[in-house]
Amino acid sequence: MGDKLFKLLWNPWRYEYIRKIDSEKKCVFCELPKHSDDQSLIIHRGRKSYVVMNAYPYNTGHLLIVPYRHVGELSDLTEEEYLEMCMLVRRSVEVLKKAFNPDGFNIGVNIGRAAGAGVPGHIHFHVVPRWVGDANFIAIIGSTKTLPMALNEGYHILKSKWKDIETDVEALDH
Numbered sequence: 596m597g598d599k600l601f602k603l604l605w606n607p608w609r610y611e612y613i614r615k616i617d618s619e620k621k622c623v624f625c626e627l628p629k630h631s632d633d634q635s636l637i638i639h640r641g642r643k644s645y646v647v648m649n650a651y652p653y654n655t656g657h658l659l660i661v662p663y664r665h666v667g668e669l670s671d672l673t674e675e676e677y678l679e680m681c682m683l684v685r686r687s688v689e690v691l692k693k694a695f696n697p698d699g700f701n702i703g704v705n706i707g708r709a710a711g712a713g714v715p716g717h718i719h720f721h722v723v724p725r726w727v728g729d730a731n732f733i734a735i736i737g738s739t740k741t742l743p744m745a746l747n748e749g750y751h752i753l754k755s756k757w758k759d760i761e762t763d764v765e766a767l768d769h
């Protein structure tokens with residue numbers, strides 16, 4: 596059980612990679628899009644921003660919407676960037692509903708270290724699916740890093756649901 600669980604919970608390549616970026620003091624959100632989607636766990640690449648699985652998720656399916664440009668403030672975002680990020684937040688909620696049927700969502704932005712921003716120089720939106728009792732589940736497991744579903748497993752489900760929804764939207768447009 597222990598071994599199997601450990602393998603399920605980690606994407607070792609990404610863990611090592613993020614640790615390396617941290618140690619080199621590089622910005623993880625500038626680095627992630629330079630790699631393949633599978634390596635960086637990018638769900639979707641927009642024109643101005645991308646959607647990626649959080650490496651340190653609060654919950655299964657915790658997504659981040661990140662602009663390609665390294666900017667730290669909402670006011671630094673162009674209107675185009677900001678609007679696309681908002682559209683991707685909305686799309687992320689739709690995709691997560693289809694994939695995991697959560698009971699609710701937390702959506703937000705942490706600006707500055709005091710607010711808990713892990714990468715304060717590069718702004719990003721959080722979309723966190725919530726289930727009734729999920730906080731209790733995490734408390735029982737005894738670690739906020741322990742999740743009911745592996746990052747990789749969640750990634751493949753979300754990636755395929757995202758494609759389904761995009762295809763539906765394109766079909767409606769024609």
Ligand SMILES: [Zn+2]
Binds near residue numbers: 623
């Ligand atoms: Zn950056």
